[in-house]
Amino acid sequence: MSTDWGTVYRTSFGDLVRFLYRKVWDADRAQDLAQDAFVRALASSEDEPASPRAWLFSIASNLARDEARAAIRRRRHLTLLKDEADFPARDDPAEELEARERRDAVRRALDALGERDREALLLWDAGLDYTEIAKQTGLSIGSVGTTLARARKRLVEAHVALEVQHASRG
Amino acid sequence: MRHADEGLLHAWLDGALLGEEADTVRQHLSMCANCRTRLEEAARLRDQADAILAGAAPAELPRPPFAEVVAQAQALALEAHLPAPRLRLGQGGRSISWRTLGWAASILIAVGAGWWGHGLLRQPQRLAVREDGLTAQEKARAAQNHLLLRLETSPAVEPPELSAPAGLAAPG
Numbered sequence: 001m002s003t004d005w006g007t008v009y010r011t012s013f014g015d016l017v018r019f020l021y022r023k024v025w026d027a028d029r030a031q032d033l034a035q036d037a038f039v040r041a042l043a044s045s046e047d048e049p050a051s052p053r054a055w056l057f058s059i060a061s062n063l064a065r066d067e068a069r070a071a072i073r074r075r076r077h078l079t080l081l082k083d084e085a086d087f088p089a090r091d092d093p094a095e096e097l098e099a100r101e102r103r104d105a106v107r108r109a110l111d112a113l114g115e116r117d118r119e120a121l122l123l124w125d126a127g128l129d130y131t132e133i134a135k136q137t138g139l140s141i142g143s144v145g146t147t148l149a150r151a152r153k154r155l156v157e158a159h160v161a162l163e164v165q166h167a168s169r170g
Numbered sequence: 171m172r173h174a175d176e177g178l179l180h181a182w183l184d185g186a187l188l189g190e191e192a193d194t195v196r197q198h199l200s201m202c203a204n205c206r207t208r209l210e211e212a213a214r215l216r217d218q219a220d221a222i223l224a225g226a227a228p229a230e231l232p233r234p235p236f237a238e239v240v241a242q243a244q245a246l247a248l249e250a251h252l253p254a255p256r257l258r259l260g261q262g263g264r265s266i267s268w269r270t271l272g273w274a275a276s277i278l279i280a281v282g283a284g285w286w287g288h289g290l291l292r293q294p295q296r297l298a299v300r301e302d303g304l305t306a307q308e309k310a311r312a313a314q315n316h317l318l319l320r321l322e323t324s325p326a327v328e329p330p331e332l333s334a335p336a337g338l339a340a341p342g
Contacts, residue, residue, distance in 0.1 A: 009239065010233075021226070028231070042239065043247040102226070122223075124184070130184065144181070145180045146175070149176040149177050149179070
């Protein structure tokens with residue numbers, strides 16, 4: 001059965017952007033990579049995938065990984081500037097600071113996870129099911145639940161620890 | 171007595187268990203207060219994780235038109251000299267020649283992506299990505315909430331031994 005790529009695009013683009021944002025931490029770049037993933041999928045000469053969404057996330061994940069490697073090679077140190085541009089302008093500076101700190105806490109909590117645990121958790125959050133997550137991560141379907149259980153626990157623990165640390169600074 | 175391990179409980183919460191596996195776990199949970207307590211803890215953990223991730227959402231940006239994506243894909247396919255099955259669309263599903271594709275891509279680049287909404291690209295059979303409007307997570311939550319409500323009113327009876335479902339780790 002042919003895939004209705006227009007519908008896949010409309011229903012999956014937002015999820016793909018959110019998934020990529022948790023990897024590159026730049027909203028504009030996440031949007032660009034999501035669009036790139038769809039372009040590559042449409043232009044590909046590979047056989048019709050059994051799961052178009054899972055395939056898209058696989059392409060997107062590879063693009064994000066290539067992006068990260070390229071950034072390391074170029075030794076770009078634009079994190080602070082990117083953070084400035086990533087947040088929509090808010091009237092309340094305190095609110096903006098709080099939003100930025102919240103995002104940084106999530107980012108550091110995610111960094112506390114193992115790579116595969118983090119990938120599985122982000123894929124689940126993006127709407128993929130266990131079969132798709134297993135295919136993308138190389139896990140057996142039976143191990144996805146255990147992986148997600150561990151990832152969730154580790155994420156919550158790391159986030160709580162960061163909040164305690166933040167609170168102790170006053 | 172074998173009880174459900176954390177992986178099994180999370181798989182249950184996520185709606186990933188089907189058929190006989192789901193029935194086995196449901197039956198065990200209806201009769202094992204200990205596993206029900208652990209299920210509730212797992213649900214709280216899952217909800218906490220979801221809330222944490224929700225705290226890092228990207229700024230809302232407008233989605234580019236699909237026609238623009240198609241145009242870029244056509245250009246990429248032409249550049250790589252690849253046959254692109256997903257772009258072989260036209261009247262009655264016939265393949266479009268490379269000359270036609272090249273001509274079409276040139277027109278697009280010249281006048282913009284707006285032309286593609288008017289018949290040049292025919293959508294193949296629609297795929298119901300979300301047939302009932304619910305995501306996998308929404309279905310799982312509805313099933314879990316329904317179960318928790320049912321479990322609260324279940325009588326206390328000795329639960330059956332929980333054998334390891336096919337494809338999942340054996341409970342410890």
